[in-house]
Amino acid sequence: MIVGMRTGTTPEEIDGVVQRAKSLGLSVQLNLGTDKTVVAILGSNTGQLPTEFFAVLPGVESVTRIMKPYKLASREFKEEDSLVSINGIEIGGKRIVVMAGPCAVESEGQLIEAGRAVKEFGASILRGGAFKPRTSPFSFHGMEKAGLELLARAKKQFGIPVITEVVDPHDVSLVSKYTDILQIGSRNMQNFALLTAIGKSKRPVVLKRGFSCTITEWLTAADYLLAGGNNQVILCERGIRTFEDSIRFSLDISSIPVIKRFSHLPIIVDPSHAAGHYSLVPAIAKAAVAAGADGLLVEVHPNPKEALVDGLQSLTPSDFARLMEELRSIAKSVGRYI
Ligand code: PEP
Ligand code: MN
Secondary structure: OEEEEOOOOOHHHHHHHHHHHHHOOOEEEEEEOOOOEEEEEEOOOHHHOOOHHHHOOOOEEEEEOOOOOOOOOEOOOOOOOOOEEEOOEEEOOOEOEEEEEOOEOOOHHHHHHHHHHHHHOOOOEEEOEOOOOOOOOOOOOOOOHHHHHHHHHHHHHHOOOEEEEOOOHHHHHHHHHHOOEEEEOHHHOOOHHHHHHHHHHOOOEEEEOOOOOOHHHHHHHHHHHHHOOOOOEEEEEOOEOOOOOOOOOEOOOOHHHHHHHHEOOOEEEOHHHHHOOHHHHHHHHHHHHHOOOOEEEEEEOOOHHHOOOOHHHOEOHHHHHHHHHHHHHHHHHOOOEO
């Protein structure tokens, strides 16, 4: 249930709504907008609650039920776009933020070379996996803590924030110590223990779409993060499983305008895991920017032929440089910049 307060409402009136919710055993989240304050009333039985319980309180302008399963990620709760700021880099504004780097951190030399190239060609955030969730138990699972240490070194050397995946709720504080953005992988979108831990951590987080999940399920997973008090949430479309098998996953380009319509959260796109092949990455990346994505997450490897993971879909530094050039004019044509 969403309680909209009148313009110019007082803290006492807001507190009156909060106290009424608490007396009913419900929890609340506040959106103290610049213009209007909105109070989300949350609990499993709000559907049965008469709206009058809140409508009668002083300062209340409207009470509406959100019929969708997600609440805090919805535009009903927060009308204006959310911005996530990472060391001064804003995601969700006019600038298209490009995060790029190797699928996995493999060695100091590899990460430093990748970091240097992506920074030179205009990426503002370096990616690299230290904990890799792999389909097979026999595949390379990442350098773990040693990989985190290399990411921290690259961050210092190049002065850019780093993003890396966390797969285990127990590793959230360790990963947070070394990096700037936590990534929740597609396979973990509905790992509720992980979502809860990252919600509590309040660290900037990229929530990838589960490749067999609907947009509603994705936004409901985002609610776990927001409910924990973490409002630095960025969504990432990375392709879904369809009947089409000529590409690794089908990038759901329409998820970008759909998310923009129903949610206030920023959305970026990972063209690499959808494409599965380097030759398909640029077209998908450009389409994403044209469709309104707030950023990209792209795999770039200094020597894709030698990559331990996802070499086939990784761009070389020179492919990446070309893509960045092409993206600049697409961004401009939709009123954005890189
Ligand atoms: C990744 O970004 O390295 C990754 C494993 O992606 P996804 O979770 O989307 O498969
Ligand atoms: Mn990968």
